Amino acid sequence: MSLEVFRKEVQEFLKLNCPDSMRKPIMEENDTYWGGRNAKFKNADQEKWFHAMAEKGWTTPKWPKKYGGGGLSNDEARILKKEMEKLGCRPPLLSFGIWMLGPALLKFGTEEQREQYLPDIIKGKVRWCQGYSEPGAGSDLAGLQTSAIADGDHYIVNGQKVWTSYADAADMIFALTRTDNSSKKQIGITFLLIDMLSEGVSTRPIKLISGKSPFCETFFDNVKVPKANVVGDENAGWTVAKYLLTHERASISGAVDADMMTPLSHYAKKSIGLDEQGTLNDKVLRGDIAEWEIDGAAFKFTLDRINQEMKAGQAIGAKSSFMKYYGSELNKKKYELRLQCEGLKAHAWSGEEYNEGKIARQFCRTKGNSIEGGTSEIQLNIVAKHILGLPS
Amino acid sequence: MGYILTEEQEFLKDSAKDLLKAAPVALVRELRDNNNPNGFSMDLWDKMVEMGWPATALSEESGGLGFGLRGAGILMEESGKTLSGSPLLSTLIVSKIIERYGNSMMKQILESCINDGKIVAIALQEGNFYSSKPKSTTISIANGKALLNGEKSMVVDGHVADYFLVTADSEEGTYTVLVNAKSEGVKIDKVQMMDARFYGVVSFNDLDISEDSTFNPNDSKNIIGDITNMANALLSAELIGIMSEAFHRTIDYLKERRQFGKIIGSFQGLQHRAADLYGEIEVSKSLSIRALDALDENDFMAPALCSMAKVKSSKVAQLATNEGVQMFGGIGMTDDEEIGFFLKRARVASLLFGGSNYHLNRYAKMSGY
Ligand SMILES: Cc1cc2nc3c(=O)[nH]c(=O)nc-3n(C[C@H](O)[C@H](O)[C@H](O)COP(=O)(O)OP(=O)(O)OC[C@H]3O[C@@H](n4cnc5c(N)ncnc54)[C@H](O)[C@@H]3O)c2cc1C
Secondary structure, eight states, rough: OOHHHHHHHHHHHHHHHGGGGGGGGOOOOGSSOOOOOOOOOOOOHHHHHHHHHHTTTTSTTTSSSGOOOOOOOOHHHHHHHHHHHTTTTSSOOHHIIIIIIIIHHHHHHOOHHHHHHHHHTTTTOSSSEEEBBTTTTTGGGGOOOEEEEEEEEEEEEEEEEEEEEGGHHHHEEEEEEESSSOOOOTTTTTEEEETSSSSEEEEEEEEEEOOOOEEEEEEEEEEEEEEEEEEEOOOBBBHHHHHHHHHHHHHHHHHHHTTTTTTTTHHHHHHHOOOOOOTBOOOOOOOOOOHHHHHHHHHHHHHHHHHHHHHOOEEETTTTHHHHHHEEEEEEEEHHHHHHHHHHHHHHSSOGGGGGGHHHHHHHGGGGGGGGSSSSHHHHHIIIIIHHHHHO | OOSOOHHHHHHHHHHHHHHHEEEESHHHHHHHTOSSSSOOOHHHHHHHTTGGGTTTTTTTTTOOOOOHHHHHHHHHHHHHHHOOOOTHHHHHHHHHHHHHHHHHHHHHHHHHHHOOOOOEEEOOSSSOOOOOOOOSSSEEETTTEEEEEEEEEEEEEEGGGGGEEEEEETTEEEEEEEETTTTTTEEEEEEEOTTSSSEEEEEEEEETTTSSSEOOOGGGHHHHHHHHHHHHHHHHHHHHHHHHHHHHHHHHHHHHHHEETTEGGOOOHHHHHHHHHHHHHHHHHHHHHHHHHHHHHHTTTTHHHHHHHHHHHHHHHHHHHHHHHHGGGGGGSSSSSSSSHHHHHHHHHHHHOOOHHHHHHHHHHHTTT
């Protein structure tokens, strides 16, 4: 099918299946759908939109058709993305399964694992969380100590994870465990898929500076996990873990891209106003906003460029670290400016007329952008070492 | 369009690299130290003309190479890496202006630029800062003659020009005229800038332009806009070359210099600054390419993108050259080390056709705030 025919088809489909209310900016947490066993739709529109997309496999446009994915080529997927952007369509499903686990299974999983897990990710039936960080292993992730000891056809897992986003809402966790302590710390890590309903798994929410509690401590107390749930080989989980991180980092920078639709100047104009020459009343802020918007556009074009390079066969590798660094710093700066654009009302914390402190809370949340998925400092280390070739 | 070079574009780039091997940074020093009156090598310019560079951006129908401004940007970027001065920038811009708006007399002048390397310098700026509109350069009618009066500054290639493309105000509005540089009534002074290149200070004193070629006055606004857009997109490409090369040299030095018994590139304080700069250079490149492509595609966003590209490339070229000098340490401050040449050219190239504040303002205005 020619790309133009495909574009027409997409436009038709979106017109028919994306309700008006699903074309509005995301305002609160439950405006997005995360799927999973206990998931509830906010309303009928959200449900309709999700099902229409899941049916087509367009929750994961590029994943193979045989697992229920969209099976689209890069060009087709880009058309779908652009057409959705044009209408302002919300993503039908947000999911760590899509951004992180899926790509790792497609590369390292067995055929049985792919058949078992991918369709449920695509159809939003199972919600995943990420069990990487531990109290003693953050940036130094390979220092993790949650242990998995072989016992027949099972492992017995003991230990603690921390900062596990949405652990209390998830059905499954992909976790890094230590299966061998005798050699270099990167060797001896095993990538395990664990059912959150297993006996011995418990979670405790942690409250963030935004006042919300999206992440948890996760405890494993003699949890039995089948050996069939190892992705990649035993003791070779570090390779899987790192590959998954490149996808996580790329998707974090992609989220920044999606969030750029409303220009900052829009908010500034509304609350600060223009002078007779049509320029913003706050000249200092005007310059800062212009500079930010230029950086934002430059970053967006760079994501396009990296996409084209990948299509031409270059691996993304350490470039995902640059993307993650630049994107998250950009997003933090954006919210600093957003506070300046909207003055008092952006700093309020509660009250209906202040949208329950939405902007201030989002501002606080953005501070995590340069911590989650590996801190900015770690990304700079990776760029210095793997792209610039600087010695340790 | 595409961020990745096509085979033809790769070929253009390779041939540019080849040609510019004859014009390394050492040549800039040599020209400067020998008080070369042009500030660039005429031999090099002759070779560029031989290779057809003046016609790079022109369509094949107009006798050009058909590479568009994107291709022209490739030449500018490569000349940025070697800091090679030449009348390339003026020529690339003027060729497009004449292709688009010129009459038959102008097209003849264009032929002589393409074939014989004749130089048309663009005389827009007056005074200390860039402004696309004329301020006090005027055309008045006296005794049935049209007389041009005024002074233009920062005229790139003004000191070697055969013709000037001049903007001037008259009672009927702004005019754009091509005048012969050798005419009586044209006085050309030159000033040497920080980058060791010369710029013209050109004054017109009752210059009779009745016989000269005048662009259709209805096109003046578009001509001035196009010049500003093209010049800044092309300069952004040159600045990309400057920052990339300065960065490359800095990274090499970080891998070579030892202090405290270690390679200095192993210090995290330097590593993080280098990694940050890497990212800034990458995003600048994408924006510059996008601006050049937008010009070739007649994208309605092109004018804004050209300003955006100039802002970003200027800032990052400044950062990259500052960091370069700092990371070279004491050596970086010496005239013997070449990193300083990059620092100085980056400043002047940033300023030409409007500095970053000019373009921040232009971008914000275009964006409705
Ligand atoms: C919002 C949010 C969501 C998250 N979600 C998850 C999740 O779902 N699953 C999960 O497993 N984890 C999650 N994390 C955890 C995250 O990956 C870690 O917080 C992160 O890797 C940093 O580890 P740390 O908190 O232990 O900080 P530390 O590693 O202790 O770092 C402290 C400071 O030291 C700096 N530092 C450390 N090492 C170096 C070095 N070598 N060079 C220079 N500076 C250094 C860091 O950059 C940082 O500034 C989340 C975090 C946040 C904020």
